Amino acid sequence: MTDWTEKYRPSTLAEVRGNNKARDALREWAESWENHQESIILHGSPGVGKTSAAHALANDMEWSTIELNASDQRTADAIERFAGGAAMNQSLSGTGRQLVILDEADNIHGTADRGGARVVTRLAKETRQPMVLIANEYYEMSNALRNACRDIEFRDVSARSIVPVLRDICRKESIEYDEDALKTIAETNSGDLRGAVNDLQAIAEQTDRLDTADVVTGERDRTEGIFQLLDAVFKEQDARGALEFSYDVDETPDDAISWIEDNVPKDYDGEELADAYEYLAAADRWLGRVRATQNYTYWRYASDNMTAGVAAARQEPKGGWTRYGPPSYWSKLGRSKSTRTKRDYIAQQIAESSGTSMATARRQILPYLSVITHHCKNRELTVAVAARYDLDAEHVAFVTGSGEDTNKVQSIVADAEQLRSEPSEKRVETEGAGNEIEISSDNGSDADTDDESETQNDGESAAPEEEPTGDGSEAADDQQSGLSDFL
Numbered sequence: 486m487t488d489w490t491e492k493y494r495p496s497t498l499a500e501v502r503g504n505n506k507a508r509d510a511l512r513e514w515a516e517s518w519e520n521h522q523e524s525i526i527l528h529g530s531p532g533v534g535k536t537s538a539a540h541a542l543a544n545d546m547e548w549s550t551i552e553l554n555a556s557d558q559r560t561a562d563a564i565e566r567f568a569g570g571a572a573m574n575q576s577l578s579g580t581g582r583q584l585v586i587l588d589e590a591d592n593i594h595g596t597a598d599r600g601g602a603r604v605v606t607r608l609a610k611e612t613r614q615p616m617v618l619i620a621n622e623y624y625e626m627s628n629a630l631r632n633a634c635r636d637i638e639f640r641d642v643s644a645r646s647i648v649p650v651l652r653d654i655c656r657k658e659s660i661e662y663d664e665d666a667l668k669t670i671a672e673t674n675s676g677d678l679r680g681a682v683n684d685l686q687a688i689a690e691q692t693d694r695l696d697t698a699d700v701v702t703g704e705r706d707r708t709e710g711i712f713q714l715l716d717a718v719f720k721e722q723d724a725r726g727a728l729e730f731s732y733d734v735d736e737t738p739d740d741a742i743s744w745i746e747d748n749v750p751k752d753y754d755g756e757e758l759a760d761a762y763e764y765l766a767a768a769d770r771w772l773g774r775v776r777a778t779q780n781y782t783y784w785r786y787a788s789d790n791m792t793a794g795v796a797a798a799r800q801e802p803k804g805g806w807t808r809y810g811p812p813s814y815w816s817k818l819g820r821s822k823s824t825r826t827k828r829d830y831i832a833q834q835i836a837e838s839s840g841t842s843m844a845t846a847r848r849q850i851l852p853y854l855s856v857i858t859h860h861c862k863n864r865e866l867t868v869a870v871a872a873r874y875d876l877d878a879e880h881v882a883f884v885t886g887s888g889e890d891t892n893k894v895q896s897i898v899a900d901a902e903q904l905r906s907e908p909s910e911k912r913v914e915t916e917g918a919g920n921e922i923e924i925s926s927d928n929g930s931d932a933d934t935d936d937e938s939e940t941q942n943d944g945e946s947a948a949p950e951e952e953p954t955g956d957g958s959e960a961a962d963d964q965q966s967g968l969s970d971f972l
Contacts, residue, residue, distance in 0.1 A: 489686045490679050493654055495541045501534055502650055502678065503642030510637050511538060515546050515615060518582075524609040524616040526590070526631065528623035529639030530710060532679030538639070539586050539617045548615065549583040583614055590618035591625040602627055609633045624811045641676025644668065650678065651685050655695065662695035669700045711736055711744050712809055718745060718796050719752040720803040727796035731788055738787045742768055743812035745791050751807050757800045764794030827883045834874040851884070858885045861893050871901035 495501045501508045507527075514525050527535040543550045587605065609616060610633045618634065620626055651667045654660075670688075674681040688699050717730040734741065742765060749761050768790035775783045828847065835846040835854075858867040861881075871881050878898050882889035 489654060490682050493650075493657075493682065494537050495534070497545050498538065498541045501538050501541055503646035504529075504534060504538070504639050507637050507639045508538060511542055512545070514635060514637075515542055518615050522612070524612055524618065524634040526618045526620055526623065526626070526634045526636040527639060528591075528620040528636060530641050530676065531621055532674075532677035533639045533642055534678055535619050535639050536586070536588055539584065539619065542617075543584040546582065546584070550586055551583060552586040552588060585612065585614050585616040586619065587616070588619045589621075590630075591620035591622045602630065606630045606633055642678040643676060644671035644674075647671035647674065647676075647678055647681045651681060654682065654685060655689075658689065660689050660695055661693070663697050666695045666697045666700050669697055673700070710734070711741070714741065714792075715744065715748055715807075715809050718792055719749065719799070719807070722796055724793035724797040728789060728793040731792045738768070738784050738791065739772060742772065742787070742791045744809075745795060747812040748807075748809045749795060751809065752803050753798070757798050760798035761795045764790045764798060767794065824883070827880055831874065831876065831880050831884060834876070838874060855884050855886070860887050861885050861897060864897065868897050868900045868904060871897055872904040875905070876901070 498508050498512055507529075511525070511527070514523075527539065529535055540550060542548075585608075590605065605618070606627065606629045609618070609630060618626075618630075623631070623636065623638070648667050648671050651670060652662075652664075655662045655667070667685075670681050670684050674684065684700075685695075688695060692699050711734060714731060714734045714736070718727045722730055731741070736744070746762075746765050749765075750758060753761050768787040771783050771787035771790065775781055775787070828851070829843070832843050832846040832851055835841070835850050836843050839846070839850070841850065854870055857863065858870055861867045867881070867885060870876070870884070874880075876884070876898070878889050878894050881887070881894050881897055881901075882891075885894070887894050
């Protein structure tokens with residue numbers, strides 16, 4: 486039997502149910518595309534009609550379509566080959582417009598997808614054709630991609646809007662039905678129109694008449710989103726309700742507490758805000774015990790405090806719509822990702838060469854290397870460091886604070902490459918400063934280093950207790966290097 490979700494997919498935007506504002510905004514974007522030429526992101530829960538709306542729009546505008554599913558073909562080469570040509574050319578036929586649809590765009594990530602995210606961002610900025618990106622989780626997409634596009638949110642389709650769709654399908658398929666049965670299917674799917682149609686088809690295949698008794702009343706296994714959790718905790722649920730609601734949210738307590746902490750001031754004020762932060766502080770202590778002991782049963786106590794506790798701190802009813810946003814801490818990590826990647830590469834090279842832990846390399850050795858090679862003033866030592874730890878120009882620039890493209894750094898990298906290629910006996914003689922870069926550390930401290938704590942404070946590195954002796958200018962100027970962000 487034909488899949489009813491495909492068979493009865495809307496052919497025009499007028500047939501898209503339950504998201505009138507989003508539908509109108511999408512039409513306005515398409516009709517004015519020649520003026521702004523911006524790409525657009527359609528985001529919302531699975532099954533609410535985002536992809537169907539994109540295809541319906543193409544029909545309305547008489548545009549041809551080219552669609553790429555990001556979960557199947559998401560490498561830079563695949564995206565460039567399938568979507569790039571369409572986005573950068575006038576059209577396949579040479580006339581008119583074509584709509585480029587990139588589904589599951591939130592599944593594209595930089596490293597794992599070998600540059601896919603970078604290519605999509607470039608296409609979104611430079612496209613000569615209308616481009617629609619479909620995403621379930623808007624904030625899983627990179628900041629650069631979100632900033633390059635408009636966005637339209639598709640809300641969950643209400644049961645009241647789902648029922649007419651089911652009724653219309655029953656009429657077209659000549660299925661007799663009980664009205665209450667359709668309402669039960671709609672309510673069970675909690676706003677998922679596609680899920681409701683799938684359930685209707687599954688039941689219709691087993692019976693000639695659709696009765697309420699034929700509908701399984703158990704709730705669909707469906708996770709709730711983080712924005713629904715924030716509404717539940719801050720506005721809608723009491724302490725018990727907020728805790729029980731959190732069971733269906735697909736977020737770890739570590740992520741959930743960041744969302745709640747950042748957004749609670751938008752709804753709470755005064756004494757209730759202070760009480761809410763008391764509960765969040767207690768939750769954070771429990772999460773700290775999880776990291777210290779790896780005993781994840783403590784998560785339950787953290788969840789109790791961050792959901793039930795914060796909900797209990799509410800002293801008066803809250804209403805209206807609040808614009809919640811992702812934790813600011815995440816955006817800071819995003820902006821420093823490139824710097825942290827360089828730091829971790831260097832630390833790994835040091836750890837493998839010296840037989841220390843990554844934590845020791847980051848906290849104790851790397852800060853000293855930054856000071857003693859500052860601005861490559863000791864050129865011979867800087868060459869020895871670059872050769873010993875196999876550093877290229879960007880890593881030498883990170884450690885020393887000098888510009889990556891400067892002649893000084895480029896010549897140091899070239900000399901280090903030559904030094905690495907020399908026989909080991911000659912290399913020992915050449916590395917007159919070799920002993921200087923063997924910075925000893927108390928290996929006993931490695932066992933006490935908590936990697937989980939290191940992750941929580943990623944981007945921060947303890948400054949050395951004593952700096953190398955000198956005129957003091959190196960230590961002062963060290964704040965100019967890339968490493969200074971972590972000292």
